[in-house]
Amino acid sequence: MEKENNKKTIWESVFLILLVIGIIYFMYNYLFKKEIWTAYYERINDNRIYTSQEFSTAQECANWMNKQRALEAKTPTGKYNFECGLNCNPPTAINGPFVCNKTFDN
Secondary structure (H helix, E strand, O other), rough: HHHHHHHHHHHHHHHHHHHHHHHHHHHHHHHHOOOOOEEEEEEOOOOOOOEEEEEEEEEHHHHHHHHHHHHHHHHOOOOOOEEEEEEEEOOOOOOOEEEEOEEEOO
């Protein structure tokens, strides 16, 4: 009887530990994770991807894109494609895509 109680207590402890780890993981990834927006742009005449500074909101990123487009209109050196991405990871291969949680372009 005592062995059964010990096994039950061990499984309850394991379950409780896994539950706590799951709650911490959820809170970190969905409640407390900081949003980082980054603008990505490609120069059409050299096919390279460039990144901007990081922004804390999508609106800041969109404002930056709009300012860059206005500057681009004044320069004859080439055209750019712009895109903003949320919490992006860099490419894993040469010329691979950036992987973002969310993206938009204006």
